[in-house]
Amino acid sequence: MAGKSARQTHSRGDNMEKIEKIKTVCGICVDNCGMEIEKSGDKITKISGLKEHPFSKGKLCIRGMNALDIANSPSRIKKPLIKINGKLTETDWDDAINEVCRLLEKLKNDKGPQSLAVYFGDPIICQGLTLYLLRLFCYLYGTPNLCCTGSICNISKVMANMVTYGRWTSPHYEKTDYIILWGTNPLVSSLRTRNRLLEAKKRGAKITVIDPRITESVKIADKHIAPKPGTDGALALGMIKTIIEERIFDFDFVERYTVGFNEILALTGNISFEEIESLTGISADEIKALAREFAMIEKASIEQGSSLDQHTNGNQTVRAVAVLLSITGKIDREGCNVFLKVAPTSQPLTKDMPPLSTPPVGTKEHPIFTRYFRQAQAMTFPEYSEKKDSNQIRGLIVDGSNIALTWPNSAKTVNFLKGLDFLVTIDTVMSETAMLSDIVLPAAGFLERDELSIQQPLSLQRKVLQIGEAMADNLIWERIFDGLGLRDKIPWSNIEEGITYLLKPTGKTYYDLLESSLDESFHTPDIGKSLENGFPTKSGKIELSSSIFKETGYSPVPKFELPAEIPDKEYPFILTTGGRIPQFNHSQFRNIASLNKTNPIPSFEINPDDAEERGISNGDECYLSSRRGKIKVKAKVTDKIMKGVIHMLHGWSEANINLLTDIEARDPISGFPSLKSLSCRVDKIG
Ligand code: SF4
Structure with missing residues (x-):
């Protein structure tokens, strides 16, 4: 977006109708594609993709193209709602915020601050100001139980990468010759990955899809491998076993940059190809051919999807994929899996703020998860609620998520929600979760708010529309800070100051971003830095055998375990x-x-x-x-x-x-x- 102002005015036709063009980013999903809005007076006349956006390159998906219909959804909540005599009833913002603050103060006094959890969904993940306020709010209130969709999606595979090399890796699409799409369907799930993938294919890169289903991405692939769901870890071990037995791993890379190769050798010695064949449903010949192909192509990479980690054996499956990448030397090298630079933004939790005395809920069961991400594992909430345990969550604020429908075992989830002292939902539409709430606060959609998108490249999201009394999430949280007498803790007094504050580590300001995004300086691969300076792990090397897993009592190597539930006569x-x-x-x-x-x-x-x-x-x-x-x-x-x-x-x-x-x-x-x-x-x- 270099050199282009975020708002431009043009005249169209003889009647000199004034058309204002505003650059923003779509906030319907986490891709945050570049978008251009044309406005005539108060009316949005056109929505199109922003050509100069470095990842979306002028394209929008069908949801983005229909963003106005989404903004005008028949289920939009246009006024705050409070439950009176069991019925959600319209009220004004002052009443609703006062009631939220009264409930928060009562909960803190009666049951302690740790009884509150704040859960946020996908629409919040890229909102810089809102995220800052959520973290600061939880800290000041005294609850460690901030949590998000990361309890169910994405974070497990990030964690498996961090345990192995200290950071998340993704394919270097611009230079790779071979890509495995493992448990992911980017042709549908991510426009930015789709664009990079299609360009790589046009350049001649070969694509293999590993997925039990014939997805849209299979249609553009050169090869499709369909293991039984939940057996990808065994397939990865079969590939590792082939590569080790046929001595086609990268000796020099393994010796210089990894620890734990002998443990991997022992692990693969304990599983036979017959066993792997029967677990995965893929023949040993096919597994060996895939392993050879991957190992022998110098610039090969793997995109790791959610179909890898949403299993009871998911984390070790991603660990096995990480080992596969590592023994073939396909980490931190051009055309392989690389670490991307991410533009830093100010965070409220600095070392000046001492940690809260109570650990997040879920620490006992999943200690590495809560330690790495400093958040609660929300999947444990219903269980604690059923047991009436001292860890029980009693008050919940859900911002931008419909957990009554998207969490597993909805019957248990709904029981948990109904058993709370209070449930507050902040959302754009009347979801199943909102219907169960005591207070519902109408959130603005992305066209209705000013925000900093912290998806890369950092970009401004611009308010171009108002629906009812809906308010930006960041402004709703500011109102809650006001109501609790915490306003002076927010280090800004308006949006421009807030965004400039968040941008401080980049040396840029709100006004710089208004002119151009930071695409030229950020989100480029950081190739070779870790090979040169060491990896951010305990050993400073790639941990094929994980020291942190060993200390915590998990298998340090990615041993394959069957999924917790396997078909039987009754459920075949x-x-x-x-x-x-x-x-x-x-x-x-x-x-x-x-x-x-x-x-x-x-x-x-x-x-x-x-x-x-x-x-x-x-x-x-x-x-x-x-x-x-x-x-x-x-x-x-x-x-x-x-x-x-x-x-x-x-x-x-x-x-x-x-x-x-x-x-x-x-x-x-x-x-x-x-x-x-x-x-x-x-x-x-x-
Ligand atoms: S992929 Fe579609 S919904 Fe997601 S940000 Fe891009 S245009 Fe919006």
């Missing part, structure tokens, strides 16, 4: 959930007419052979059930899903697949629940 199918389609973002947008045309009703995917055995045809109504619950839903018979596996999208309120998923069987390391390798049965109705 593997259930995998949470694939993506371009129109929806998790549970959102089901009622947006421009987005729900192709998928207006929920359905589950079943292989034609399985359907035939049960006399099920396309569109037949069935019961889908697990040990936790049962839903009525239509069948979609498709060969995109392998035999023996059922897949269903999450986020449908009328057929909520999370009634079947499990919040108690979790990955012991990350606390991630199993969303992608459970057991279920299918019964045709009638």
Whole structure:
């Protein structure tokens, strides 16, 4: 965006209609694509992709293109709501904020500050000001229980990378010759990765997809490997075993930059190819061919997706992938998996602020998770609530998430929410979580707020619209600070000052960002720095055998364990959930007419052979059930899903697949629940 002002005015046509062009970033998902808004007076006349954005390059997905329909959703909350006699009733902002503050003070006095948790969802992850305020609020209130969608998504694989090399890695798309998309479908799930992937393909890079489903990304791939859900760790071990036995690993790299190779040698010696074949459903020949191909191509890389870590064995699976990258020397080198520079922003939790005396909830069960990310593992909340344990969360503020529908085992989750002393929801729409709340605060969508997007490159999000009385999340939190007498703790008094404050470590100001984003200086690969200076791990090297896992009592090497639940006579199918389609973002947008045309009703995917055995045809109504619950839903018979596996999208309120998923069987390391390798049965109705 260099040299371009964020607001420009033009005239169009003979009547000299004034068109204002405003540059912003889309906030519907975490990609934060560059967007240009055209306005005539108060009216938005056009939304298009911002050509100069370094990652989205002028493109928007179908959700971004329909951002105005999303802003005008029929379920928008336009005024604050308070529950009176069991019914949510409209009120004004002063009343709503006063009541939130009264409840917060009462909870702190009666049950202690640690009884409060604040949970934020995807829309908040990239909002710099709001995140700063959330962290500062929790610290000042005295609760360690800030938490987010990271309890269920993404953070486990980041953690496995950090344990191994100290940082997250991703493919160097611009230079790589070979990419494995492992458990990810970027053609649908991420526009910025999609663009980089398609450019790499155009350059001649080969693509292999590892996924149990035939996804959109498979269509552009040179090879597709489909292991049974939950067995990717065994597949990775098979590749490691091949590479070690055939001595095609990078001897010099292993010797100079890693520790623990002998333990990996012992680990692969304990598993046979026959065992790996039977676990994964992939022949030993195919595994060996894939391993050779990956090891022998110098500039090869792996994109690690959520289908790797949303299992009870997920963290060690990502560790196995990290070992595979490391023994082949494909870390911190051009065209391989690299570390990206990230523009730093001011953070409220500095060493000047002493740690809170109580550890976050979930520390006992998942200590590395809470230590690395300084947040609670929210998947433990319902269990503590059921046990009425002293760790029980009694008050909850949910900002930008519909956890009643998106957390596993919705029945348990809803019980937890109903048992709270109070639930406050901040959201744009009347979600299932908002309906259960005592107070609902109407949040502004991304077109309605001024914010700093901390997705790279750092960019401004501009307010171009007002819907009802909705307010930006950062302003709502400022109102809560005001109500609690904490206003003087916020180190800014307006948006411009706030953004400049956050930008301090970059040496830039709000006004610099108004002129141009920081794309030229940040988010470029930091190639070779760790090889030269050492890795930010305890040993200073890549830890094939993890010292922190050993200290904590976990297997230091990525030993394969079966998923906690495997099919049996009663529940003969593997259930995998949470694939993506371009129109929806998790549970959102089901009622947006421009987005729900192709998928207006929920359905589950079943292989034609399985359907035939049960006399099920396309569109037949069935019961889908697990040990936790049962839903009525239509069948979609498709060969995109392998035999023996059922897949269903999450986020449908009328057929909520999370009634079947499990919040108690979790990955012991990350606390991630199993969303992608459970057991279920299918019964045709009638
Ligand atoms: S991928 Fe789509 S929804 Fe996400 S930021 Fe880009 S345009 Fe918006």
